[in-house]
Amino acid sequence: MPSQLIAQCSKLLSDKKLTIAFAESATAGRLSAEFALIPDCGQILKGGIVCYDACIKQDILGVPEDLVKKYTPESAEVTAEMARLLQNLIKADIYIAVTGLTMPGGSETREKPVGTMFIHALINGNPVPVREVFSGSPEEIVMQTVDRSAKLVIDELSLVFNPI
Numbered sequence: 001m002p003s004q005l006i007a008q009c010s011k012l013l014s015d016k017k018l019t020i021a022f023a024e025s026a027t028a029g030r031l032s033a034e035f036a037l038i039p040d041c042g043q044i045l046k047g048g049i050v051c052y053d054a055c056i057k058q059d060i061l062g063v064p065e066d067l068v069k070k071y072t073p074e075s076a077e078v079t080a081e082m083a084r085l086l087q088n089l090i091k092a093d094i095y096i097a098v099t100g101l102t103m104p105g106g107s108e109t110r111e112k113p114v115g116t117m118f119i120h121a122l123i124n125g126n127p128v129p130v131r132e133v134f135s136g137s138p139e140e141i142v143m144q145t146v147d148r149s150a151k152l153v154i155d156e157l158s159l160v161f162n163p164i
Helices: 004-015 030-036 054-061 065-071 076-086 138-161
Strands: 020-024 045-050 094-100 116-123 126-133
Touching (some): 004 138, 020 030, 020 076, 045 054, 054 076, 065 076, 126 138
Parallel strands (some): 020 045
């Protein structure tokens, strides 16, 4: 069952007649799957690309190899490029890209420990980058990232449609 944040985000998207698409690395399709469990999800969910391996980021999305090598596959820079390039593959109103480290074995460092997740949204053409460090099991980190992505959309749409 999707979280309250996914349900709230989906309703907001539906009410505003907006669509969403995902480029997912560390979440491996979980964002798309959670949104797909909401009634009438066909009105908002356009689709997603799972690009867990760096070569998929490069070969399918078109992320430059030198960007991946310079910043690592799990980085704010690569995540931003994934969101930008997703626009070439799927037509939607909102794009969300996610990379990160749910378990040891990636590009973790002291500055970028396991649990570091990068989310990059394009909303109304505006980039919204988020870097969070979550704790818990890989599943818990993924689900926290899914909820944080939904909250990002809720917060940003509230600013766009209800400016202060």
